[in-house]
Amino acid sequence: MVRVESVVFTYDGPPVLEDINLTINRADFLAIIGPNGSGKTTLLKIMVGRLKPQAGQVFLFGQKIEDFRDWFRLGYIQQKATHFESNLPISVEEVITSSLYAGRKIKGRPSGWRKERIEQVLKLVSLPGYQKKLITTLSGGQQQRVLIARALATEPEIMLLDEPTTGVDHQTQENFYDLLGQLNHDYGLTIAVVTHDYGLINKHINQVACLNRRLIYHGQHEEFCQSAAFRDLLSGGDHLVMHQH
Numbered sequence: 510m511v512r513v514e515s516v517v518f519t520y521d522g523p524p525v526l527e528d529i530n531l532t533i534n535r536a537d538f539l540a541i542i543g544p545n546g547s548g549k550t551t552l553l554k555i556m557v558g559r560l561k562p563q564a565g566q567v568f569l570f571g572q573k574i575e576d577f578r579d580w581f582r583l584g585y586i587q588q589k590a591t592h593f594e595s596n597l598p599i600s601v602e603e604v605i606t607s608s609l610y611a612g613r614k615i616k617g618r619p620s621g622w623r624k625e626r627i628e629q630v631l632k633l634v635s636l637p638g639y640q641k642k643l644i645t646t647l648s649g650g651q652q653q654r655v656l657i658a659r660a661l662a663t664e665p666e667i668m669l670l671d672e673p674t675t676g677v678d679h680q681t682q683e684n685f686y687d688l689l690g691q692l693n694h695d696y697g698l699t700i701a702v703v704t705h706d707y708g709l710i711n712k713h714i715n716q717v718a719c720l721n722r723r724l725i726y727h728g729q730h731e732e733f734c735q736s737a738a739f740r741d742l743l744s745g746g747d748h749l750v751m752h753q754h
Contacts (some may be wrong), residue, residue: 510535510667510699511556516565518551525551527723529565533667533716538693539701540710540730543720549703550588552720553671556701557585570666584660584668588675588703601647602627602640605659630658634688650681657688667699668692674706686710 511533518526526548533539541549554560555567558574567574570582605627631637634654644652653673660668670689674682686706690713692698704710717733719726726738733739 510570511701512568513552513556514566514568516552516555516562516567518548518555518560518562524722526555526562529720529724531718531724531727533699533701535666535699536693536697537699537701537716538690538714539716539718540707540714541701541703541718541720542705542707543725547721549720550671553669553701553703557583557669581663582666584663584665586656586660586668586670586673588671597645599644600640601631601636601642601644601655601658604644604655605630605662608659608662626662627658630661633661633692634658648681649677650684653677653681653685654688657692661692665698667701670700670702672703672705674704674709679709682706683709686713689713 511531513529513531516526516529517524529552531552541552543549551560555562556569558567558577569577570579606623609623609626627640628637631639634657636651636654636658639647639651639655644655647655656673657668674685677685686709689700689702689710693700693713702710711730714730717726717728717730718724719733719738725741726733726736
């Protein structure tokens with residue numbers, strides 16, 4: 510679904526990413542982890558076309574990214590996406606509707622399909638009946654779920670998320686990752702998430718990409734737990750949250 514080949518990227522200085530080769534297959538749940546400043550967010554932005562690498566190539570669904578047009582097939586939630594202006598008079602329904610206009614072609618759709626789709630995705634994220642509520646009146650966890658609903662509205666085949674649980678409490682984080690796990694397990698949604706919350710997400714993932722400018726590890730989660738990359742990451746003192754249950 511996503512293939513990154515020999516990617517190099519720099520912000521007018523030393524390389525942020527060097528020789529990155531990575532593949533995301535259908536139904537994967539991939540955690541992208543690594544130290545602060547290791548290039549995780551940059552890699553995700555390259556995957557969704559927000560940044561263009563100086564070298565290498567990205568393929569989406571078998572097409573070169575510069576030729577790709579079916580962006581509704583990808584859901585993307587960027588870092589700090591829940592930081593809404595407190596006086597913003599926008600409803601949950603309007604937040605979700607914006608993705609439907611920007612995504613899949615709507616010509617020929619039956620009357621009322623947009624309303625039905627919003628109802629469907631809000632039920633999916635356990636927020637039925639929230640259409641008319643103002644986004645700014647919701648809790649951080651509820652806002653996260655609205656953004657998931659917004660991304661799901663275009664019926665994507667893969668969802669990419671950049672540190673989606675920043676700034677919310679432990680229980681909200683756990684509930685959020687449980688929701689992602691359900692979407693992956695029950696509906697086959699492919700997911701890639703940049704995270705420091707390894708201890709919360711590890712029960713759901715099946716793939717790990719450990720990044721520190723270069724790709725230190727990429728493969729099965731079970732094998733990663735036995736790898737030198739895992740031990741090095743823990744001993745490095747980086748902000749990688751390992752919760753005990």
